[in-house]
Amino acid sequence: MAYEKVTLNLKMKDVELVKPSKSTPSCILSLSTLDNRGIYNNHCETVHVYRSSTTHHDSDSSFNLCHVFKEALSKALFYYYPFAGRLVKHADDEKLRVHCNPNAENYGVPFLEATTNCTLSSINYLDNTDTIISKHLVLKPQDKSYPLLFMVTKFLCGGFTIGMGVLHAVCDGFGASQFFNTIVELAKGRIEPSVIPVWERERLVGSITKQPFPLFHMNKESIAFSPFLNQTNSTNIKQYCFKVEGEMITKLKLNLMKENENIRVTTFESLAAYIWRSRARALKLNNNGDTMLTVLVGMRRSMKDYDPIPKGFYGNSVMEANIMLKVSDLNEMPLFEIVKLIKEAKNVASTADYVKNTIDSLETNFKDRVNMDKSTGAVTVLTEWKHLGFMGENLDFGRKEIVNLVPAPCNLFANVDISVFSSSNKFDDVVPSMKGGINLFTSLPDAAMPKFKEEIEALRYLG
Structure with a gap:
């Protein structure tokens, strides 16, 4: 197996394949209509940062993290054995499937152990504006068919990072968190997971319909464009982290309520409207072009007339709520009007009719997929990780406590x-101004970042 290796003062061992601890079935598993969306056939990469407990500053040499982690991963894969298989596209219908063959040489989850000659504090525990370092702490395979990959990097301070790459086609963020929690539970001595995984992808397979929704809601001739993304030379795009303080969010919500006393908004809705507009301004989208905001709405809550998704399901289970506007309208209309549009779109996307029609439309138009490899900047996709459960105290490894989670720059959707x-x-928990705040990770061309930063800072001075 060939892997790209990075040079960030890292010393790496050979990649090994971790297999399930017990015998698992040999089978071919189909995926749902949602799983088969072309934009999901990419790895979503996260870096989980652990430091030694504040009461134990030594390197705790008795704790062999990699041995503990691999053993727990192996036990978890007995329950989540599809992660040990390979993703393949079948020639007959071009749909993705997971091949699970325990006897195959390449069966298992690639695992890489690395050490570095620096401390976590020297890289600020990845609590940085520019998140470029994090991309060196995840495993990058040349073979993209592995559903799951891990890289554990040990630091001189006794802390470590766990880099996880998950094929979005096999699970969503909630499913990834459920699996990661299972690994930690088993590492701590549980006999079996507290939540038993459920495959059941057939629940979300659509039927052919005569009146499908359009796959792409925008007219390609009128899509807005950014001058920063239409240059002949390659655009330097980076992922940045902005801290949006709780006080800033409070000011934003109060201002929205002053504009319309009858409106009640969530943190997500108010920030979604503001960030959509701020990105359009930072990217300098042309005024007469169309722009679209896409917010992801979970389906795991029960909906009337729709079978509830069972506990333990770890496949894709989100709907897209889309709002389209002319760039000039986005810039000029009151922000609370944009929030109202977001609320309406979320409400529609949460109905059983919308879910069924969307899945049927995706199934009907399966071979007419949208190419998202290149972006004009017209689309903003917002997703919320606050409630996925990646930062709870139950995720600590003994004396090692989780202190940060960052998405590594990857090719999920258009970058x-x-x-x-x-x-x-x-670290933010002890900063009074960050109470109720969030970390916003967004990707922008270098040339657009100063204006976006200015827009975020302007939240301090509202009212």
């Missing part, structure tokens, strides 16, 4: 389109 709302980290 510049997606932004992530994440929980504040353990």
Whole structure:
């Protein structure tokens, strides 16, 4: 197996394949219509940062993290054996499937152990504006068919990072968190997971319909464009982390309520409207072009007339709520009007009719997929990780406590389109102004970043 190796003062061992601890079935598993979306056939990469407990500053040499982690991973894979298989596209219908063959040489989850000659504090526990370092702490395979990959990097201080790459086609963020929690539970001595995984992808397979929704809601001739993304030379795009303080969010919500006393908004809705507009301004989208905001709405809560998704399900289970506006309208209309549009779109996307029609439309138009490899900047995709459960105290490894979680720069969706709302980290918890705040991860061309930073800072001075 060939892997790209990085040079960030890292010393790496050979990649090994971790297999399930017990015998697992040999089978071919089909995926759902949602899993088969072309934009999901990429790895979503996260870096989980652990430091030694504040009461134990030594390197705790008796704790062999990699041995403990691999053993727990092996036990978890007995329950989540599809992660040990390989993703393949079948020639007959071009749909993705997971091949699980325990006798195959390449069966298992690639695992890489690394050490570095620096401390976590020297890289600020990845609590940085520019998140470029994090991309060196995840495993990058040349073979993209592995559903799951891990890289554990040990630091001189006794802390470590766990880099996890998960194929979005096999699970969503909630499913990834469920699996990661299972590994930690088993590492701590549980006999079996507290939540038993459920495959059941057939629940979300659509039927052919005569009147499908359009796969792409924008007219390609009128899509807005950014001058920073239409240059002949390669655009330097980076992922940045902005701290949006709780006080800033409070000011934003109070201002929205002053504009319209009858409106009640969530943190997500108010920030979604503000960030959509701020990104359009930072990217200098042309005024007469169309722009679209996509917010992801979970389906795991029960909906009337729709079978509830069972506990333990770890496949993709989110709907897209889309709002389209002319760039000029986005810039000029009151912000609370944009929030109202977001609320309406979320409400529609949460109905059983919308879910069924969307899945049926995706199934009907399966071979007419949208190419998201290149972006004009017209689309902003927002997803919220605050409630996925990646930062709880139950995720500590004994004396090693989790202090931060960052998305590593990856090719999920179009690189510049997606932004992530994440929980504040353990360092932010002790900063009074960050109470109720979030970390915003967004990708932008270098030339657009100063204006976006100015827009975020302007939240301090509202009212």
